[in-house]
């Protein structure tokens with residue numbers, strides 16, 4: 001059951017593969033992040049910008065508006081979703097390391113609250129387009145604080161070999177501050193950093209915040225005024241497997257607030273408004289993918305052991321994360337219970353790639369076979385949003401469930417949809 005609707009009923013009504021989003025869970029998580037930011041930072045709480053890249057459609061945008069949080073978009077396409085849903089542009093932040101001139105123009109024309117500038121060329125571009133449109137655009141500078149976050153640990157590095165942002169250590173950030181400050185059509189509102197994803201403690205965020213606050217103090221000393229906002233990005237970790245635990249918003253933000261407040265006090269700075277950009281932590285756990293099993297096959301491994309391949313009706317086209325990041329998932333047989341003994345199983349998709357793996361190794365009931373439904377939890381983030389049409393497979397539908405009712409929020413693509421692109 002998801003949101004009071006059975007998996008069997010969902011599969012029968014909407015087909016598989018299917019993304020099923022638990023609407024109440026989404027509201028619960030979005031509200032928890034909003035309230036945790038408020039609780040930790042009080043009147044210094046800025047905005048929770050939901051990272052639209054994790055999963056965005058018009059209905060999600062409507063839900064964000066109901067909760068009263070903001071939206072981080074990083075392309076003209078994501079901005080177009082926000083516009084189509086009449087999402088308030090005063091709560092939209094525009095990211096991207098290579099925004100085109102037309103994306104910058106539509107963002108400024110639409111009136112997005114903030115553009116996060118990522119390169120020197122972009123300072124000139126955003127400045128010129130804002131000037132041409134007769135506007136002063138509020139901007140953040142995306143900075144690389146030299147904190148590299150991995151799944152479970154972080155390491156501080158002096159050198160940052162990434163395509164995003166301006167390095168603090170090399171002096172690029174300081175030069176960017178000077179350039180933005182001398183541009184009349186830009187208003188520097190603060191700094192931004194995003195240190196990575198699937199982070200399970202507050203230390204990496206705190207280390208980044210310390211570097212940014214030190215730079216705020218340097219800014220105050222040089223420019224004799226203080227910047228109003230810090231955006232500390234997203235990346236809060238969630239559980240994908242039964243033995244993992246999703247970060248608790250209030251815990252991580254309270255720890256972060258203690259460091260931010262202490263650092264600001266040490267530098268004699270007022271605490272700026274603190275904003276964050278969780279994507280996965282809001283939408284990831286809310287969604288389950290339902291697949292139908294098509295075939296099974298046993299192969300004998302070098303050591304004589306048997307591995308069972310269970311093939312489902314989707315795969316890397318609706319979840320590229322295992323192939324891209326070795327991401328791990330769990331599966332549950334969702335149409336019945338089984339007392340059968342388990343067998344070492346690899347759940348794979350239907351694409352023409354050996355790497356088309358949904359779950360590399362799982363003990364699954366030996367009687368799992370054609371027609372069974374497999375439910376894969378925690379597929380809400382970077383699943384549908386990274387989906388492709390590889391092998392001309394139409395992308396799955398997204399269904400929202402709440403209080404025993406299911407409704408389509410993104411329809412399934414059809415072969416006609418795909419053929420419609422051919423000239």
Ligand SMILES: Cc1ncc(COP(=O)(O)O)c(C=O)c1O
Pocket residue numbers: 051053054072095194196197198233234235236277278279280281381
């Ligand atoms: C700038 C920025 N903010 C926020 C996020 C969201 O990260 P997550 O979904 O892990 O919270 C990302 C993810 O790539 C990002 O690049």
